[in-house]
Amino acid sequence: MDLTSVASALPWIPLLPFLGFLINGCCGTRISRRAAGWIACLGPLGAFLIAYLGLLALAQEQSPRAFLECSLGDWISVGDLVVRAGLRLDRLSVVMALVVTGVGSLIHVYSVGYMSHDKGFTRYFAYLNLFLSMMCILVLADNLVLMFVGWEGVGLCSYLLIGFWYEDPAKASAGKKAFIVNRIGDFGFILGIFLIFVTCGTVDFAELFRWLASAREGLPAGVAFAATMLLFLGATGKSAQIPLYVWLPDAMAGPTPVSALIHAATMVTAGVYMVARLSFLFVLAPTTLLVIAAVGGLTALVAGFYALTQNDIKKVLAYSTISQLGYMFLGAGAAAFGASIFHLFTHAFFKALLFLGAGAVIHALHDEQDLRRMGGLGKKLPLTCAAMVVGSLALAGIPPFAGFFSKDLILLSLLEAAHRTGQPVWYLLWAMGLVGALLTAFYSMRLIAMAFLGAPRGDAEAHEAAEDPPVSMGAPLIALIFCSALVGLFSWPKLFGGFERFIHYLDWVTAQVPAAPGELGHGVEWLNLCASVGMGVAGMAAAYFLYVVAPARPRELVRASPALGRLYELSLNKLYVDEYYDRWIVKPLQAAANYAWEIFDVLIVDGFVNGVAAWVLDLAASARKLQTGVVSYYAISLLLGGIALLGYFVLWV
C-alpha cells in the first residue's frame, strides 16, 4: 500500500458524500427514487473504503505516530498569520472516520427502506450526505479552524434534519432549539480557538503540539485552563452535556435513522473526539479535566435518571445517549482518552442498533412511539427484538457484549485516576459511574420488557399487522447486531490475559499522563469488574422482576390448586407490586426527576443564564438613559471629554 497515493485520495472521503449531496440536492425530483437511493449510499460506502485503505496504509508504517496528510493549500497567508488547511489521517482520526463512514453507510442503506414512502426522499438523502461530508471534514481536519467548519456544518445538517418535517411546528421548533443551544457552545469553541491562536500563534494540531513541547516557559496555566474550558463549553453543546444537553431529547423529532446517525453514533460524539484530539492540551489543565469528569459523571447520572420514567421509546434512547456521552467525558476527564474513544466506538454500534431497532418498531406500528401502547412484540418482530436485546445487553454492560468492555475500562480509569492523583473525588465519580450503570441496565430492561414482552397493550389490529422490516432495513440491523456483540473484543482486558489492543493502538496519538508508581493490583480490577457487571445484572433483574414477572400468571396457579392459598396471597402481592411500585417508586421517582429537572434546568441553568442576561440588560437600560435626546447635553459630553483629554495631555503626560 503506497502511503502517498492513499494520502492523495483523502479529500475524496468528504468529497464522495458531498457529490451525493450535490447530485441529490440539485437534481431533486428529476431522478428516480431508486437512483437517488443508490447515489446516496454509494458516497458513504466509497468513503468507508478509502478510510479502510488508510487504516491498512497506517498499519504498514512502523511508527505509531505515522499519519497520512493531504494539504489543501494555504488558506490565509500573510506575514506571520498563516492558516494552512489540510486533511490528516492518523490513528485517532482513522478510527473516527471508519465509525462515521461505516455506521453512516449502514444507516444510509437502512434509510432507503425507512424513508421509502416519504415525499422528501431525495431532500432527506441530500441532507444526510451533506452531514456525512461535514462530519468527515470535522474528523479529518488538521487544524482547529477547519474542524470548526465541519463542526458548524454538522450542526447545520442536524438542524435541517431535526426540522425535516417542517410542516409540524413542534418539530420545526425542535430544530431551532438544537440550533440555538448549539450556538452557545459554538461561541465557547470560537473563543477557545481564538485564545489558542493568540497565545500559540497557530491552530494546526501538529504545530500546536510542537509549540507546546518546545515553548520554553510552556503555556501559562491560566491560559491553558481558560482555553480548555472554552473548548469544553463547545463540547457540552455538541455532545449534549450539562448544562447544554436540553436540545438532544427534542432532537428526536427528526426521522429515526437521523437520530441513530447524528444524535447517537456520530455528531454528538464530536465533542469527545475534539477533547481526545486536543488531549495534549487538556492534560495541561488538570482542573479542566476534573470539571470534564464531574460534568460527565453528573450528566451520566442525571440523564440515566430521566430515562427511567420516559414512555416515548426514542426519548428513553435519547436520555440514554446523553448518559453514555457522560461516560465518555468521565473517561476523558480521567485522562483515559483511549478508553473514552473506545466507548465512543462501541457506543456508536450499539446505540445505532438500538435506534434502528426502535425505528423498525415505530415503522412496524405505523409511527407509534409510546411504550405503554406496545408490548408482546417479541413474537411478531423476532429480528427487531433480537436487535434490541443485543443492543440493550451491550448498553447495560453485560459481558461479553461491546458495552461491557468499554464501560469497564472507563470505570477502571477513574480508579486509576484516584490512585494517581490521590484525590478522593475520583472515588465519588467512580461511584456515580456505578450508579449510572445500575440505572442504565434498569431502563434498558424496562424498554425491552415494555415493548417486546408481556401482553400487547396497544391497538390490536396494528399489533397483528406488525412485521419485521424489509431486507434493506434488516441487513443493517443484522450487521450492527454482530458489531455490537463483537467489537468489544478489540480490547480484551488485561485481566483475562488480553492486550487491550484498541487502547494501545491510540496510545501514541492521545496524550498520556505519567502513571503513578505501582499497579492498581488485580484485586481492584476484579472489584471494579464485579461491581460493574453486578450493577448491570442487578438493574436488569430488577426491571425484569417489576415489568415481566408481575402479570396474571399467579391467578391461574391459584385456581388450579386451592392448596396454594398462601402463594395466591404472594401472587396477589406480586400484582400489587406494580401499583406499589407505581405509587412508591415511579411517582416519587417521577416527582424527584421533575424536581431534579427543576433544580438543574430551571434554577441553576436558566437562573444563572437569565440572571446574567437580566443584569446586562438593566445596565443597557441605564446606558440608554444617558442618551437624553437633548443636544445641549451631547455638547456637554463632548466638552467634558475635550477637557479631560486636554487635562490628560497637559497635566498628566
Added chain:
Amino acid sequence: MPDIGSAELRVLLPVLAPLLGALAVLLTDPYLDKGRPKLPLVYIALGSLMAAWAALGFLWGDRVVAWSGALAADRFGLYLGFAIATAAGLTVLSSAGYARKMGVDCGEYYSLLLLATAGMLLLAMANDLLMVFLGIETMSIAVYCLAGITRERPRSVEAAMKYFLLGAFATGFLLYGIALIYGATGEVRLERIAHHAANRPLLLAGLGFLLVGFGFKVGAVPFHMWAPDAYEGAPAAVTGFMAAGVKAAGFAAFLRVLLTAFGGEAAAAAWAPALWMLAALSMIVGTLSALAQTNLKRMLAWSSVAHTGYALVGVVGGGGVAGNGSAAVLFYVLTYSVMTLGPFLVIALLSRAGEEFEQIDDLAGLARRRPVAAAALSLFLLSLAGIPPTAGFMGKLFVFRAAIDSGWLGLGVIGILATLVSVYYYLRPIVLMYMREPRAEFNASEPTDWASHFAIGVAALALLLLGVLPSDAIAASLESVRGLW
C-alpha cells in the same frame, strides 16, 4: 508657487472625478423631466465614481506627494479610498430606487453624495492639517445636508440639526487643536510636525483637541452622542453612507496624523493611554446601549460606536509603522465599512414610499417573504458579530491579536467580552427573520429593484471574500502602512 505639473494633477484625479460628477449632475438635472425617474443622474454619479475608482487604481503604487506636500497619493490613503468609493457607488445604486421612494430623486441628492465623496477622498489623502480640515469640512457639510434631505420627515431634519450643531462644535475643537499644533511647531505638514519634540504642552494640548475632532468624526465615546440620533433620523441610504464613508475617511486621516505627525515613541506613549480609554469606553457604551434598542437603524448606530472602539483597539496596539496594529485598523475599517453599509442597503430596499423600514420587530418572518434580503441581512449581522467565515471575524481577529501582541491584554479582553455580549443583539433580528411568523406587510408586490439587489449582492460577496480569502487585503494593508514614510 509650485509648478502644476502632471504629478499634481494625477494626485488630484480621485478627488476631481466625483467633484466634476457633482457639477455634471447639477447641470443635467434641470433638463430632465420632473415626473420621470432621473436615471441619467444615477449614470453620471456611477460613472464619476468608477472614474474615481480607476484613478485610485492608477495611483496605487509608490508614494507620490504633490501640492507642496499637501496631498499624498500613497497606498495608505488609497486603501481606504477604495472603501469610500465603493461605499459611495453602492449607495448610489441603492438610491436609484430608494431616493424615488423617499421623494428626493433630485440633482441635489446625487451631487451632495458626490461632493461628500470628494471630501472623503481628499481627507484620505490629506498630508497636512489644512487639507485635513478642508477634507473634513467638505465631507461634513455635504453630509449634514444629506442627513436632512428628506425635509418632510421631522426626524430627518432633527437628525441633520443635531449632527450639524455638534459637528460645528467639534470642528471648533479640531481647528483649535490645529492652531495650537501650528503654534507649537510653525508647521502644518504632518511629517514636519514629527520633527519637533513631542513633549511640549502646547503641542500636546493641540493633540488633545485634535483627538476631540477626530473622535467626533469616527464616533468614539464620549464624542459619539450625535451618532445614534443622526443615524436613526437620516434616510437609510444616507445613514449607510455616513456609517461607512465618514468613518473610513475619518479613520484614514486620524491614523495618518497619529502615525506620521505623532508617530514617534514619546508621542505614541502619550496618546496611547488616552485612546485606550476612548476605545474601552466606546466598546462598553456602544455595546450596552445597542442591547436595549428596538429600532434597527439606532441599534446599528450604537453598534458602529462599538466598532469604532474595536478599530481603536488596533490603533492603540498599533506598534507604529512597523507593527501590525495599524494595518489591522485599515483592514478592520475596510471590512467594517462594507458590513455596516450592507444592512442599510437592505433597509433602503425594504422601505416603502415615505416610510422607513426600521423597527426590529418588523423583521419577523422576513425570510418567508423576502428570502434574499433576509439572507443578506443575516450575513451582514453575522459579520458584524464577528462570526466566521465572514470578514468581521477576520477583522476582529487581526485587531485583537495586534493589541494583545503589543501587550494591551486588558483592551483585548474588553473587546472579546463586548463581542460576546454583542452577539445577542446581532442574532436577535436573525432569529426574528427566520423563526417568527410574518407580522408586518412587506412590499413584495413592487417591481424588483435590481440595482439595489445588485448592490446588496456586491456587499455580501465582498464580505465573504474578505472573510474566506483575506490574504491579499491584509497584505495590502501591511504594505500601505509600511509605505507611509
Added chain:
Amino acid sequence: MFTLTNCLVLSALIFAVGAYGVIARRNILIMLMSVELMLNAVNLSFIAFARYYGSALAPASSGTTGQVFVLMTMVVAAAEVAVGLAILIALFRGRHSVDPGDLDLLKG
C-alpha cells in the same frame, strides 16, 4: 500690549465663551453664533501665531500658513453657516421652535 501671550489668552477666553454659549443657550440660532465665535477665536490664535512666525523671533519659518488657514476657516465657516441656517429654517417650518430642548424625537 499685543504680545503673543496676550493674544492667545484672549483667544482662549473667547473660545471658552463660545463653548459656554453652545452648551448653555436655549436657542439654536445663538448656539450657531457661539460656534462662529469659537471659530473666530481660533482665527485670532492663528493670526497671532502667524505673526510670531513671520517676525524675527522665529526666523526659520514663515507666517503665511497661518494666514492662509484663517482665510480657509472663514470660507468654511461661511459655508457652514449657510447650511446651518438652511437646516434651521427647515426645522422651524415643521415645529415653530428654535429651542434645542424641543429636538426630542430622537433619543435613547
